[in-house]
Amino acid sequence: MPRSPLQIWWLVPIVAALALPPLLNGYWLHVLSVSWYYAILAASWALLAGYAGQFSFAHMAFAAIGGYASGLLAVDLHLPVPLGILCGIAAAGIVGAAIGWLCLRMRGPYLSLFTLAFALIFQLMLIAEYQFTRGSLGLSVPEIFAGRSDTPYYYTGFVLLLVSLSAMSFLLRSRVGIFLRALREDEDAAEACGIDTALYKILIFTVTSAIAGLAGGFYGHFVGILTPNLVTIPEMGLVVAMAVVGGVESLPGAVVGAVFVYVLSEVLRDTGQMRFVVLGLLIMLTQRYAQNGLWTLALGRGGRFWRRPPPRAVAPEAAAPAVERETNVG
Amino acid sequence: MFEYFLLQVLNGLVTGLIYALIAAGLTIIFSVLKIVNFGHGALYMLGGYAGYYAIQLLGVPPIPAVFVAMALTFVVGVIFERVMLTPLYSQKVDRKDEYAIIVTFALFMVLENAAIVAFGPFNKRPPSFAEGAVHIGLLTVTYDRLVAAGFAALLLIGLSLFMQRTSVGQALDAVSQSRDAAAIIGIDAKRMFAVAFGLGAALAGGAGALIAPIFSLSPTMGDLPSVQAYVIVVLGGMGSVPGSIIGGILLGIVEGLGVGFYPDANRALAYSNAFGALLLIITLLVRPTGLFGRAHLRME
Numbered sequence: 001m002p003r004s005p006l007q008i009w010w011l012v013p014i015v016a017a018l019a020l021p022p023l024l025n026g027y028w029l030h031v032l033s034v035s036w037y038y039a040i041l042a043a044s045w046a047l048l049a050g051y052a053g054q055f056s057f058a059h060m061a062f063a064a065i066g067g068y069a070s071g072l073l074a075v076d077l078h079l080p081v082p083l084g085i086l087c088g089i090a091a092a093g094i095v096g097a098a099i100g101w102l103c104l105r106m107r108g109p110y111l112s113l114f115t116l117a118f119a120l121i122f123q124l125m126l127i128a129e130y131q132f133t134r135g136s137l138g139l140s141v142p143e144i145f146a147g148r149s150d151t152p153y154y155y156t157g158f159v160l161l162l163v164s165l166s167a168m169s170f171l172l173r174s175r176v177g178i179f180l181r182a183l184r185e186d187e188d189a190a191e192a193c194g195i196d197t198a199l200y201k202i203l204i205f206t207v208t209s210a211i212a213g214l215a216g217g218f219y220g221h222f223v224g225i226l227t228p229n230l231v232t233i234p235e236m237g238l239v240v241a242m243a244v245v246g247g248v249e250s251l252p253g254a255v256v257g258a259v260f261v262y263v264l265s266e267v268l269r270d271t272g273q274m275r276f277v278v279l280g281l282l283i284m285l286t287q288r289y290a291q292n293g294l295w296t297l298a299l300g301r302g303g304r305f306w307r308r309p310p311p312r313a314v315a316p317e318a319a320a321p322a323v324e325r326e327t328n329v330g
Numbered sequence: 331m332f333e334y335f336l337l338q339v340l341n342g343l344v345t346g347l348i349y350a351l352i353a354a355g356l357t358i359i360f361s362v363l364k365i366v367n368f369g370h371g372a373l374y375m376l377g378g379y380a381g382y383y384a385i386q387l388l389g390v391p392p393i394p395a396v397f398v399a400m401a402l403t404f405v406v407g408v409i410f411e412r413v414m415l416t417p418l419y420s421q422k423v424d425r426k427d428e429y430a431i432i433v434t435f436a437l438f439m440v441l442e443n444a445a446i447v448a449f450g451p452f453n454k455r456p457p458s459f460a461e462g463a464v465h466i467g468l469l470t471v472t473y474d475r476l477v478a479a480g481f482a483a484l485l486l487i488g489l490s491l492f493m494q495r496t497s498v499g500q501a502l503d504a505v506s507q508s509r510d511a512a513a514i515i516g517i518d519a520k521r522m523f524a525v526a527f528g529l530g531a532a533l534a535g536g537a538g539a540l541i542a543p544i545f546s547l548s549p550t551m552g553d554l555p556s557v558q559a560y561v562i563v564v565l566g567g568m569g570s571v572p573g574s575i576i577g578g579i580l581l582g583i584v585e586g587l588g589v590g591f592y593p594d595a596n597r598a599l600a601y602s603n604a605f606g607a608l609l610l611i612i613t614l615l616v617r618p619t620g621l622f623g624r625a626h627l628r629m630e
Binding site for chain 1: 365366368413414417423424425427428429430431432433435436437438439440442443444446447553557560561564597601603604607608610611614615
């Protein structure tokens with residue numbers, strides 16, 4: 001079972017994060033505020049890819065759907081920003097459900113290819129339909145808070161991160177979490193155990209896409225401009241790097257990975273594109289030598305996961321009893 | 331109008347043959363290693379630059395430079411396979427599909443951004459294979475396109491001869507059908523994995539070197555053809571080399587016609603790249619095994 005996020009030691013990083021802003025200069029405050037956006041994305045992608053095994057490349061497209069929906073509603077219909085963000089979340093969730101439904105028969109790399117193609121088409125649509133989206137020039141959207149200070153955004157982003165983390169770990173601690181891992185380990189075996197795999201696949205796409213939409217809405221109203229660059233492969237690569245480096249099977253790992261990778265990429269900003277080379281190598285090294293991420297490794301659990309002999313053929317049997325037990329309890 | 335149609339078909343045929351070359355490499359990697367190489371487009375780009383620098387710095391003539399590019403990408407492919415993909419063959423990795431997607435995607439990130447650092451973000455154009463163009467009636471086709479198409483066709487023919495007539499090719503095919511059965515008759519699967527990844531990379535690199543004089547080189551040139559290559563590979567059926575050749579030519583022609591005949595010219599240009607992606611989505615939805623898919627090569 002995933003451990004409760006409300007254990008005492010969890011308060012330490014939370015309090016530290018709350019106390020940090022007065023100690024930071026404007027630049028790093030901005031960097032950390034943006035890193036909350038990436039942390040929400042990385043954690044929700046980790047839930048989708050790491051827990052449920054749906055390796056989607058469309059996550060940034062859902063963030064863009066949330067951002068653009070909210071931004072366009074605010075610009076064209078003068079909707080209040082919080083209401084716009086809620087609509088953005090709903091829009092991303094609905095499209096996510098549709099994509100999940102379309103992907104029902106696809107597994108592994110096929111799903112990745114499908115979502116990659118979807119993200120590409122969506123990005124080109126944002127560019128081509130410039131009369132709505134302002135194309136590559138970018139859509140200027142109203143900001144949430146008046147004034148130039150990033151402090152309110154820092155706290156808003158952090159609260160949104162905590163809220164989405166709580167929602168996701170609530171989901172994982174319920175029986176759904178175990179169904180999701182069964183889905184990842186062996187879809188046929190899960191189906192044979194009576195799990196409605198179609199339902200949970202659509203559910204997990206809906207939930208993670210809605211959370212990505214929330215992140216996108218926050219980001220748009222924070223930086224004040226949305227461009228099709230949000231959906232590019234390098235952006236997706238950044239989120240993959242965050243989740244993989246932190247630990248793709250751990251929500252806190254993904255958050256730590258997101259902050260670490262984003263801060264690292266800012267430290268290396270002067271090196272230009274070289275920083276993406278460094279990030280790519282970091283992904284390779286992490287995958288090669290610590291598949292469960294540096295966070296898991298740092299907690300001292302890396303060795304156990306890593307050396308566990310995991311014969312693939314045994315996975316269904318390993319997943320099945322857990323599911324049965326849970327079904328009986330429930 | 332008919333000449334225009336014919337020209338689009340002809341241009342489509344040339345790009346189609348290049349696509350087919352990239353896709354054939356992807357197919358060999360897929361059928362032997364059972365992974366999708368998400369770094370394939372970057373290897374294609376690397377081949378283009380390798381050819382360019384072989385011509386500019388070493389003074390190699392343009393056509394032999396294609397072989398230099400293929401040799402270099404072969405070596406890069408084998409090194410990557412030895413260093414990063416060996417965990418796939420043991421029980422070290424839990425979920426092989428995800429591992430392969432992540433590390434090949436990271437290869438793409440590293441190569442593309444390293445190319446921006448090393449070669450600069452601006453376009454480069456190597457010298458032509460042959461200056462001039464042929465005129466047939468109202469049609470004009472540059473020699474570059476003819477050379478590239480002819481070279482690509484020769485490479486594809488060579489590839490199918492290699493797969494059918496040589497013992498290494500046969501061994502690759504055997505490993506792709508059953509690793510265990512291949513091991514029983516004494517084929518060292520591990521060596522075949524390295525050969526397959528190197529060969530796939532070399533085909534992508536050769537395609538990059540061939541296309542360079544027609545479109546110019548840029549570090550991001552591999553983004554799109556790699557999507558096209560996935561379209562072709564899925565359309566033709568994962569793991570089927572003839573399928574990927576037919577799929578490549580088909581996509582090239584359809585794309586050429588689609589851009590040429592789209593009603594709104596501005597949007598046609600913006601959406602020209604979405605065309606292949608849409609085809610990929612439709613193929614995955616309607617017929618995931620592709621047109622020529624072999625049953626035993628189902629991806630799991």
